[in-house]
Amino acid sequence: MTVSETPLQKIKADLRHYASSERRGVSTAFVFRMFLLTPGFQFVFANRLQEIVVRIPLIGRLLRRIIWWATCLIFSSEIALAAKVGGGLYVPHPYGIVVGAATIGRNLRLLQNVTIGRKSSVDPRDPVIEDDVQISAGAVLLGPITIGEGAVVGANSVVLKDVPAGALAIGIPARIIPAAVPEVVAGADPLVASAL
Numbered sequence: 001m002t003v004s005e006t007p008l009q010k011i012k013a014d015l016r017h018y019a020s021s022e023r024r025g026v027s028t029a030f031v032f033r034m035f036l037l038t039p040g041f042q043f044v045f046a047n048r049l050q051e052i053v054v055r056i057p058l059i060g061r062l063l064r065r066i067i068w069w070a071t072c073l074i075f076s077s078e079i080a081l082a083a084k085v086g087g088g089l090y091v092p093h094p095y096g097i098v099v100g101a102a103t104i105g106r107n108l109r110l111l112q113n114v115t116i117g118r119k120s121s122v123d124p125r126d127p128v129i130e131d132d133v134q135i136s137a138g139a140v141l142l143g144p145i146t147i148g149e150g151a152v153v154g155a156n157s158v159v160l161k162d163v164p165a166g167a168l169a170i171g172i173p174a175r176i177i178p179a180a181v182p183e184v185v186a187g188a189d190p191l192v193a194s195a196l
Contacts (some may be wrong), residue, residue, distance in 0.1 A: 005087050007051040013087030014044050021090060039075070043094035046071040047079050086131070093137075093148055105131035105149070112137050119143040119160070131164070150179075 005013070018034060018041055019026045034041040046174060052065040064081065072078045075094045079085065082101035086108070091097070093112040101119030103126065114135050116127055119142045127141050130149040138156040141147065148165030159174040166179030 007048050010051070010085075010087035010089075011045065011048050014041065014048070014089055014108065017088040017109075021109075029182070040091045040094050043075045043077060044089045044091055047074075047085060047089070050081070056191065063106040100126055102127045102129060105133070106131045107132045109134040111135065111139075111155075112139075114139050116141045 015023045015026050015031060015034060018038070019030060024030065029107045036043065050064045050067050050071075053067060054060045056063060068078075068081055075097075077094050077097035079097070079099040080101050083099050083104065084102075085099075085104045086106035088107035089104075090107070090109045090149075091111075096113035097110065098115045098117065099110075102116050108129060114134075114137070116129070118126055118135050123144050125144045127143065129135075129141075129150075130147060132150045133147050135141070135147075135151070135153045136155040136157070139153045139159065140157070141153065141159045143160055145159060147153065147159070147169075148167065150166045151163045152168045153159055153163065154168065154170035154173070156172070157170050157174040158172045159169050159172075161176075163169045163174075163176055164178060168177040169175070170177065
């Protein structure tokens with residue numbers, strides 16, 4: 001999560017994540033389809049475009065706010081201007097999403113009607129979402145929480161506490177189901193044990 005990426009590197013990572021979700025490579029035809037016909041990628045690209053235009057002297061901040069405003073209107077979704085979002089963002093259905101000033105790692109899979117933000121203005125920090133996390137439809141993540149690398153948040157779950165790496169959070173309020181660790185029987189072949 002500490003990797004510093006340029007907006008162009010993030011766009012390339014976004015395209016790779018979309019391509020891998022379709023089990024294909026990134027081709028010219030695929031890129032055109034993403035930019036012209038895929039609302040989810042268009043929503044993600046609008047966020048990356050904000051990161052590009054804000055660097056323009058004098059008018060960059062104003063342009064960024066205009067693009068942010070238009071994106072909110074078009075998609076009925078919002079990623080806050082203060083949010084830090086890593087490359088590889090995959091949003092197949094960009095509707096009803098509200099992301100506050102969270103810190104988001106690489107390769108997030110974010111489904112529709114998700115809310116990520118603070119519980120109140122006195123929270124010490126915004127949510128932190130590490131790399132390779134999947135957040136299912138309708139989930140709500142609130143407060144100064146950390147969602148660990150590779151964690152999955154189930155549909156319509158309300159997460160109010162940390163989720164360890166690789167764990168599953170489901171329910172209201174969310175119960176944490178730790179990542180399954182296979183038991184190795186003494187003397188067993190480790191390759192066989194890892195397949196269990």
